[in-house]
Amino acid sequence: EVQLVQSGAEVKKPGESLKISCKGSGYSFATSWIGWVRQMPGKGLEWMGIIYTGYSGTRVSPSFQGQVTMSVDKSINTAYLQWTSLKASDTAIYFCAKQSSDGGDYNWFDPWGQGTVVTVSS
């Protein structure tokens, strides 16, 4: 079974750093794309960006460029999303998801991790 398991909820203060994780299993993690999606409280889904686990190449939404860092550790099948200085506005649920394909041009997110709740408050 293809599965993504994310790290647990975090409560941080503004200005603190944070790294959350997403561990894949049941497929070839080392040659896959992993995406990150933000959902602010009571709001919709926002595509943050995506990372190719093979060589850590990234595509990042302009809205998140410079605000977060995506990385991968292929040795432990884990992708990461990192902040160096959190803001209250980073409070949200963060989902990772595997980009899947029909083998042709079409791609989608499936499956998804369960989400990591990040709360930033003084």
Place this chain on the structure above:
Amino acid sequence: DIQMTQSPSSLSASVGDRVTITCRASQSISRYLNWYQQKPGKAPKLLIYAASTLQSGVPSRFSGSGSGTDFTLTISSLQPEDFVTYYCQQGYTTRWTFGQGTKVEI
């Protein structure tokens, strides 16, 4: 980036109703359109990819259509578990975008 606009933002319906949700892209995206369902407190779940292909395991009451800029998700007969939120997402460009969501309420 391509903007995705869903309508309506919310709708009220009853069990057994047929409902249609519309998603419009700000430019042509061919058939690079996916639909997801999100239940409260849960991760989104893929329903339909490539505009009209039903994901394995998804009930046949769900269907998708469209190409270019206009797409629809139809639920032929609403079941109690379908009263949740639906999102479209374009995969035409390398930077994907989601619609703002449509909440289906009883």
